[in-house]
Amino acid sequence: MNPLERYLEQATKGLWGKKKLEVREEITAHILERAYKHEVSGVAFEIAVSRAIEELGDPKTIRRGMIGVHTMPNVFKISGFLTIAAAGTIAMLSVSSAQVTGTTRVPIVQCQNPATVFFEVPSSSSSKPTQIPCESLVWLEISSLRKTLEPLGVKFEEWVQADMGTYKLMRYRLTFPEGGTATWQQEAGIDDYGSTTNPAIPYLPGFVSVHTLVTALAQVKAPFTMSGWDNPTLRIGQIAFQIGSKETRILGQDWYRIALAAPLYKKLQGITLAPIFLDSPNYVEKSATLAGFPIMYRQYTHQIRTELPNQQIVVVVERTALREISLNNKIQVMPSSTRTFITTVRQDGTIEFPSDAKNIRFVDNLKDMQSSENNGTGAIAVLKFTNQMNLGSETFTAVPSSKFSK
Amino acid sequence: MKPDANLLKGNLDLILLEILEAAPMYGLEIINEAQSRTDGYFDFKEGSLYPALHRLEQQGLLKAEFMDSTTGGPRRKYYRLTDKGSKTLEQKRSEWQRFNRAIEALRGGTT
Numbered sequence: 447m448n449p450l451e452r453y454l455e456q457a458t459k460g461l462w463g464k465k466k467l468e469v470r471e472e473i474t475a476h477i478l479e480r481a482y483k484h485e486v487s488g489v490a491f492e493i494a495v496s497r498a499i500e501e502l503g504d505p506k507t508i509r510r511g512m513i514g515v516h517t518m519p520n521v522f523k524i525s526g527f528l529t530i531a532a533a534g535t536i537a538m539l540s541v542s543s544a545q546v547t548g549t550t551r552v553p554i555v556q557c558q559n560p561a562t563v564f565f566e567v568p569s570s571s572s573s574k575p576t577q578i579p580c581e582s583l584v585w586l587e588i589s590s591l592r593k594t595l596e597p598l599g600v601k602f603e604e605w606v607q608a609d610m611g612t613y614k615l616m617r618y619r620l621t622f623p624e625g626g627t628a629t630w631q632q633e634a635g636i637d638d639y640g641s642t643t644n645p646a647i648p649y650l651p652g653f654v655s656v657h658t659l660v661t662a663l664a665q666v667k668a669p670f671t672m673s674g675w676d677n678p679t680l681r682i683g684q685i686a687f688q689i690g691s692k693e694t695r696i697l698g699q700d701w702y703r704i705a706l707a708a709p710l711y712k713k714l715q716g717i718t719l720a721p722i723f724l725d726s727p728n729y730v731e732k733s734a735t736l737a738g739f740p741i742m743y744r745q746y747t748h749q750i751r752t753e754l755p756n757q758q759i760v761v762v763v764e765r766t767a768l769r770e771i772s773l774n775n776k777i778q779v780m781p782s783s784t785r786t787f788i789t790t791v792r793q794d795g796t797i798e799f800p801s802d803a804k805n806i807r808f809v810d811n812l813k814d815m816q817s818s819e820n821n822g823t824g825a826i827a828v829l830k831f832t833n834q835m836n837l838g839s840e841t842f843t844a845v846p847s848s849k850f851s852k
Numbered sequence: 853m854k855p856d857a858n859l860l861k862g863n864l865d866l867i868l869l870e871i872l873e874a875a876p877m878y879g880l881e882i883i884n885e886a887q888s889r890t891d892g893y894f895d896f897k898e899g900s901l902y903p904a905l906h907r908l909e910q911q912g913l914l915k916a917e918f919m920d921s922t923t924g925g926p927r928r929k930y931y932r933l934t935d936k937g938s939k940t941l942e943q944k945r946s947e948w949q950r951f952n953r954a955i956e957a958l959r960g961g962t963t
Contacts, residue, residue, distance in 0.1 A: 457899075468929070471918070472902065476880050503899035511903020515910055792892040 450477060450795060456505035460513040464631065467608050467615065469512055511587040523656055538772050586689060587655035588618070599623040602789050607631055617663075620652070624683045626666035630658050656689070656696070674698070674755065675790050702759060712733065729851060749798045754830065758791040762799040764806075765815040797828070808847035864904050866948060867894060868912065869933060869941040871901065876917075876932035888937035905931055 457679065481500035485491055488607045502508075518754055531614065592602045594845040601621040608615040617631040663670055668683035674699030678692030690696030763786050787799045799850045806826045809815055871877065871885050886894040908914045908931075914935050918927040922928055933941065 468918075469902070471926055474878065474930045475878070475921065476898075476902075478926060479880055479921075501898060503897055505899070507897070507899035508902055511900060512906060515903055515906045635927075698887050 449492075449499060450474070453477070453499050453505050457508040458512070459509055459514075460517055464607070465512075465616070469508075473502070473508065501628060505586075527650065532688075547802055585655050586659060588654050588822065591654065593660075594687050595620065598687065620662070620666075622666055622668065622683060622685060624668055626668050626683065628662040628665050628767040630654065630662040660712050675759075695797070698759075698790070699788050746801050747798060749796055749828075750808075750828075751794075751796050752791060752845070753795065754791045754797075756791055756793050756795070758830060759765050760797060760845070761788060762792060762797065763812065763815070763827045763829060764799075764801055764824045801826070810846050859950050863948070864900075865908060865913075865945040866941070868901075868904060868908060869937055869944065871916065872931055872933050873938070873941060876930040878928040884930070898938050908937070 454470050454473060458469050461469055477495060477498045479499060481491065481494040484494035484497050489497065588604075594604055601619075601622070603621075605617055606615070607617040615631055618629065620628040622628075628644045663680070663682055666682050669681070671681045672678050673681070673687075677688055677696055678698060679686055679688045787800060789797060791797055809825050809827050812827055815827060828847075830845055861889060867886065868882065868944050871882055871889070874885075877885060878913060879898075882905075883896050883898060886896060897899070905914065909916050914931045914937055916929050916931045918929050
């Protein structure tokens with residue numbers, strides 16, 4: 447890779463799609479024009495380019511600034527059109543449904559701590575860093591999506607938006623029978639780093655992340671609801687289809703976690719001074735990685751009985767005073783943390799959830815959780831959301847602890 | 853003598869809007885213009901210029917458009933002031949003048 451390409455990659459790492467291409471072009475024009483001026487004064491072109499790059503300064507300055515301007519608004523731009531119906535609370539779908547198969551999951555790249563819901567990037571407009579959701583993403587095979595949607599009357603189009611040599615920018619458009627469209631774009635091919643450059647939304651060639659698909663489908667101006675837990679069914683206007691299959695299951699916890707990340711964070715940010723931790727799907731193994739190191743930590747499983755209906759989806763929010771972990775064979779105590787666990791109420795009315803604390807206390811609202819820092823006891827609040835939600839607004843209400851019993 | 857970095861940073865929007873009021877310009881042209889009009893007093897950190905331009909564009913104060921280079925190189929991205937940008941420039945000018953007057957008043961021992 448030549449110095450110009452290397453600089454451009456570093457300066458635009460973290461940007462996505464068209465915006466990335468535009469910034470690359472703008473910076474390229476800047477460097478080359480500067481370089482031509484140096485060249486005119488008798489300097490060899492390669493040296494002239496290097497000098498122009500040096501004058502432009504650290505590529506991280508551009509990268510940090512651009513991510514603050516462009517990446518964050520997109521990450522949280524989950525449209526107000528997106529609504530979700532909690533499992534078991536809507537009528538059975540009357541239209542034909544189909545399955546999208548070939549799902550896979552990959553861990554996100556560049557998250558310093560994969561167990562953390564959000565990771566931080568510098569913000570250009572505030573001294574506080576901006577937080578970006580950081581989680582394992584679930585992927586759908588695009589060819590399978592196409593095979594599923596076309597028989598339902600959805601026009602599926604894909605084309606090359608830009609060909610940058612090392613990778614292509616692909617664009618996809620779904621046109622629904624009622625006229626609404628959903629579009630998204632993603633890189634295809636492997637860049638010089640062997641991976642995508644957006645830390646928030648990585649890609650797999652031939653696959654679309656559920657996060658991207660949800661955001662795209664939210665553009666369709668039609669009711670957009672979801673039902674079911676594992677392998678949920680999506681309904682957009684009169685079209686309904688199921689994602690996941692028997693062989694390649696999409697776990698409800700993953701899906702709802704992705705779909706609810708933004709509003710849930712909004713709800714929690716008022717009470718969280720510490721990082722928000724999220725259970726990884728393998729939480730029962732009680733292991734995770736922290737900054738690349740494998741760690742073990744103590745975890746207890748709690749069960750409570752509720753008066754909530756069967757299959758009601760709930761978010762268990764836990765705030766713990768201490769979190770004991772074993773890092774490099776040394777026991778360390780982490781500061782207090784808040785984490786969420788999304789699950790459903792079982793048929794017998796019970797909820798089971800993991801906790802760092804052996805003894806827990808339930809609180810009726812999130813503000814009461816803050817005191818748990820001092821008394822060494824984990825605090826738990828159970829939130830439920832309404833049956834028909836709008837992700838752009840407040841969607842969670844705390845379930846009174848009087849409704850629980852052991 | 854160069855301006856204090858914080859002073860420059862705090863007034864970057866005003867400086868950029870002021871420069872672009874005259875005519876649409878692309879990044880490097882803005883840097884050159886700032887230097888030539890102030891005899892080199894405003895010497896931007898070039899890398900911080902572009903995020904600032906993008907931010908102003910996102911805020912609707914600037915509108916940007918790629919245009920072919922007159923020298924045959926890659927396309928250049930030209931920025932121009934929008935109506936909203938012109939109004940913001942007026943506000944920022946007034947703020948700056950008020951601030952300046954207040955400083956002068958302090959120097960003169962009056963408020």
